Amino acid sequence: MAFPTETVYGLGADAFNAKAAAKIFEIKRRPSFDPLIVHIAKADQLFFLAEHVPQEVKKLINTFWPGPLTLVLKKRKEVPDIVTGGLPTVAVRMPDCEIASMLIKKTGTPIAAPSANRFSRISPVRAEHVKAQLGNGPDLIIDGGKTKHGLESTIVSFEKGKFFLLRAGAISPEEIREKTGIKLCKTSTGKVSAPGQLKKHYAPKAKLIIVKNEKMAPELSAAYIAFRKKPSKKYRAVLTLSPSGDLREAAANLFDFFHNLENKKIRLIYIEKVPSRGLGLAINDRIKRAAA
Numbered sequence: 001m002a003f004p005t006e007t008v009y010g011l012g013a014d015a016f017n018a019k020a021a022a023k024i025f026e027i028k029r030r031p032s033f034d035p036l037i038v039h040i041a042k043a044d045q046l047f048f049l050a051e052h053v054p055q056e057v058k059k060l061i062n063t064f065w066p067g068p069l070t071l072v073l074k075k076r077k078e079v080p081d082i083v084t085g086g087l088p089t090v091a092v093r094m095p096d097c098e099i100a101s102m103l104i105k106k107t108g109t110p111i112a113a114p115s116a117n118r119f120s121r122i123s124p125v126r127a128e129h130v131k132a133q134l135g136n137g138p139d140l141i142i143d144g145g146k147t148k149h150g151l152e153s154t155i156v157s158f159e160k161g162k163f164f165l166l167r168a169g170a171i172s173p174e175e176i177r178e179k180t181g182i183k184l185c186k187t188s189t190g191k192v193s194a195p196g197q198l199k200k201h202y203a204p205k206a207k208l209i210i211v212k213n214e215k216m217a218p219e220l221s222a223a224y225i226a227f228r229k230k231p232s233k234k235y236r237a238v239l240t241l242s243p244s245g246d247l248r249e250a251a252a253n254l255f256d257f258f259h260n261l262e263n264k265k266i267r268l269i270y271i272e273k274v275p276s277r278g279l280g281l282a283i284n285d286r287i288k289r290a291a292a
């Protein structure tokens with residue numbers, strides 16, 4: 001079943017039902033090494049999933065849950081391997097979305113769910129996007145309108161006393177530091193990376209070219225996605241991520257614009273990067289992967 005969250009739509013199944021979880025991989029055509037995020041609605045559900053919740057991690061939970069922060073913790077053996085891609089850890093978050101939390105409460109079980117898109121394609125931020133990519137794959141799609149953040153959750157792990165940023169997302173490292181004093185480290189490779197975060201990801205069907213400005217964008221049959229200021233040339237379509245330069249607005253628009261241009265059958269998209277502060281880190285990460 002597909003359902004909305006405050007980030008993107010998820011394709012969910014009972015996290016303790018390996019057969020149901022396997023169906024998610026089938027519908028998404030997702031490789032099985034790519035683990036799922038388990039969604040909970042009440043803090044005590046965490047204890048059915050995680051072996052142990054370190055005191056330091058509780059600080060993040062108290063500050064950001066419910067909300068778009070996913071925590072990677074040592075898993076309990078009851079969590080099926082298919083959910084965690086065979087890893088000894090499980091990724092958990094508590095969505096800040098009425099429909100999602102009601103669904104979890106009514107079913108009475110944590111729900112394992114990746115984004116409700118085909119593998120390596122753009123994450124859906126409206127029910128129509130799920131339908132367009134997955135068709136009749138899910139037995140049900142709950143329509144909750146456009147999601148609030150339009151960008152996936154931030155993924156953080158805690159190992160040997162340190163927090164690592166595995167995926168930039170809807171909560172910026174700056175916000176985490178301001179509210180908790182916690183400074184996130186990059187992973188040992190120096191890159192933001194979680195399994196399944198392949199170089200090519202979030203890709204629209206059109207060819208995507210990153211440009212600094214319209215001087216680098218000669219083809220007028222293309223679409224142009226600007227950060228703030230519209231280009232002067234007459235492209236086939238022109239979209240502005242945020243005229244006021246608000247990164248929250250830009251994040252909420254990015255995937256929605258990709259889907260929108262896909263509907264228009266646009267073959268080439270020029271796109272400007274955004275300033276890399278705050279949410280800009282996650283937005284630019286998605287733009288780079290979509291263009292890879």
Ligand code: TXA
Nearest residue numbers: 007009010035036089090091114115152153194195196
């Ligand atoms: O906002 C979100 O996080 C959305 C909504 C539906 O909650 N979900 C989402 O899931 O974006 P998705 O499709 O990105 O897949 C989950 C990703 C995996 O690709 C992997 O990068 C990371 O979460 N992940 C899951 N379990 C992990 C683990 N044990 N260790 C490290 N990363 C993990």
Ligand code: MG
Nearest residue numbers: 114115116123
């Ligand atoms: Mg995804």
